[in-house]
Amino acid sequence: MGKLVWTEISWGAKHIELPSEKVKMGQPHIIPLAEQAIALLQELKPLTGHGKYVFPSARGQCRPLSDNGVRAAPSSLGCDNETMTAHSFRAMARTPLDRDTRQI
Template sequence: MWTEISWGAKHIELPSDKMKMGQPHIIPLAEQAIALLQELEPLTGHGKYVFPSALGQSRPLSDNGVKTALRSLDYDNETMTAPGFRAMARTPLDRDTRQI
């Protein structure tokens, strides 16, 4: 949600009521991520969600929406899934944090 972005602190803070462990989750934002969000803001910033559903601004983009986008890019279920993108990014990110 746009309200979860803290531009000054350069992070996204997910409130504790959204998290399994009941603790808020802070996601630091790189300058590149901030720049992308700033480019996106004129397109969806008038609504509640950063990535709204194609069915209406009152709902977030669903997992099925991501799956549909992947299919439109000619990725099949065997090649790439929405969770696959997360896992693909996590591996090098996790390795980088261990070097700090």
């Protein structure tokens, strides 16, 4: 998500649409957004919305947050790499989300 650009967010449809050239499978990928995610993106927009990237580099608005920046995020929260990684956050969220969708 580090290279997410504001134009990929469809506010009306409440999703992110990644173009085929950004996706391994070579087809556009739609990511539905929960109301909470939309609210967070709306809070972020005044901070980074004047640039191209949703998550710009600290070194300049014209560059996206680097993969290294994403890897460093857990340590800035006090977690070491043995305890939590950026991928761990995604996996941690996926488990309850998968469970919730099976109940619908």
